[in-house]
Structures are given as structure tokens and as C-alpha cells.
Amino acid sequence: MTVTATQGRRQRKRSSSRRPADVVRETLLNLAAIGGAACILLTLAAIVFHVTLIMFKTGSMSPAIPAGSLAVVREVPASSVRVGDVVTVDRPGRLPVTHRVTSVKSADGGASVLTLKGDANRVEDPAPYTVSKVRIVLYSVPGLAYIVAGASNPWVLGDTTVAVAVLVTWALWPRPEHPGKDRRARTGVRT
Template sequence: MTQARHGTATPRPSLWSRAGDWFLNILAVGGVICIVLVICAFAFNITLIMFKTGSMAPAIPTGSLAVVKEVSADSVAVGDVVTVDREGELPVTHRVVTTNALPDSGATYLELKGDANEYADQGLYEVTEVRKVLWSVPGLARVIVYFSNPYVLGGITLAMAALVVGVFWPRREDDTVTDESVVDDDLEVGPR
């Protein structure tokens, strides 16, 4: 005499539940990528700058976001695009026209010119360190400025909180589901 086990298969999660799970997984991977990028930025002195003017157009148009790395001024070459800090003014990001390193003082004189400008900047910049543009993405600065708006950030926060609550909210158990370990003693299986 053999006894049969009664139980039902666990119900399949709904399409919305699976979509929410996938979305949360994608967000988790994005979070890990952000953490790695922040660590790399600190380790390698890499920052972001946004272009508010068109002085570097067409190579780097207004609204571009650039990744820059802090380097020694004597390591830059003619043709590099660098950001130079100016006392009492906003930094300037232009292309290097000439460079003249002064080994005695450790400083370097740079002549810069914006690609869209007719003439080079007035005067030379005496610097020891600059931020060299590694690469840029046109239009990305506008996206970052949009997402920096407190109302947009608040809306995103509320939407993510609702998604987390929706995915992890306890589901109602179906009353017809039985424990798989329950055995019906009255049921006989086999030939009679």
C-alpha cells in the first residue's frame, strides 16, 4: 500500500511582480556601478565638468558633460583640452596652444584658446596642475541639471519607494494551498 502526498505547486508570480523584480535587479546593478565609479573617481582624481558656453564648439558644444582628470601641468601637450582655475573667476576650459614649462619653479605657462574663439585667451596661465579633458558627451549636462531639480528627485524617490513597497508587500495566501508534507492516510494507491 502506497500513500500519496497532497500538495499544489506554488503559484507563478504575476507579470507585474516579475517586471518589478527585474527592474529592482537592474537598479541594484546600477547602484553597484555608481559605487564603483565613485571609488574610481576618488582613486584617480577624476571629476565631471559641465559646459555652459559654446567657446569649445563644435568639438565640445554647450550643454556637454566632460570627464576630466587632474594632471601635472607639465604633462599636457599642445592640442589637449584642459580646465584651468582662475582666481576670483570661474574656471576656463580651452585647448592648449602653447606650453612652456619652467623647471626651476615647477610651474608651466599655458596659452589657451577656445575652438570657437577667433583669438587666444589674453595672457598666459601660470599653473602647476590642470584638469585634462578625457572625453565628453554632448547634451548630457542638460540631463544632469534636469535630474538635479528637487521636484524631479522627489518624484523619483517616491516612485522608487512605491516600487519597493509593491514588490515586497506580503501577498495573500490562497486558502486552497495545502502543506506538501501533509499525507492523506485514507488514500491508497495501487492495484485492488
């Protein structure tokens, strides 16, 4: 079989031209794959490095960390904490508190006694905290807690699940051949 230059150009043009729906489908699938890979990597990093997220519901750390901020925290021994660090301390039967360290004293068994104060508060917390581990604030992003809280709404999670299922179904559903393709190319007829 001999292929003329014109036939070769037509074949290359057909194979290189893609429908807009194909481009959109591939782009969305690639973005979903990148997002999924990022989620897996971030989860592994959180487990390995003992990193978690906390949301600030009050303004006790304003202006440094205003209400509605999302902070990345890492669990560390309390003995490594210094005055000026912002730490989260767990309180039995109550919500954790995240304030700035104003004093550190050593205690028995590797524990430390921490005195904390919120930047916006006039006085230190009523009682010091005796702890062996705390979560230190690495950085925070103002306003991001509202987005995370909104995304954790059951309706939003359900809608996201349905949208991803529709995207995967649409992307992987068998497609008919392109209507403009040459009939001979589909059937394998040689000229």
C-alpha cells in the same frame, strides 16, 4: 506518502508559475540594484582616478565640444600637458575655463605656463595661466549636460527619492499567499 505523476506535474507547475506582478517587482529591484552598484563603482573610480565631470555652458570649444556637452576630466600635473590638449584651468574668484592648449612653458616649482584658446574663438585667452595641476578632457558627450542639469533639479531629485521609496516598499511589503494554491499545501496536510 506516494506522489503520482500527475500530482508531481501539478506541484512543479505551481512552483514554476509566477504572477506578472512578481516578475515586474523582481525586474525593477534587479535594475535598481544594478544602478546602485554602478553608482558606487563610478564614485569609487572617480575618487581613485581623480576623475570628475564638467558641463559646457558656452560654445567656445565648438565644433569639437559644443555647448551642452558633458565631459569627463582627470586631474593631471600641468607638466604632462601638450599642445593640442583640451584642459580645464581653475581661475581664482571666477569659473574655470576649458580651452585648447596652444603653448606650454616651464615655470618655477614644477608649474607650467599655459596659453589657451577656445576652438570657436578668434584669439587666445587674454593672459596665460600659471598652474601646477589641470584637468584634462578625456572625452565628451554632446547634449548630455542638459540631462544632468535637469536631473539635479530639486523637484526631480525629490520625485526620484519618492519613486524609489515606493518601489522598495512595494517590493518588500508582505504578500498574501497566491489564492489559487492548494489548501493542503498551505496547511501541511498529507494525502
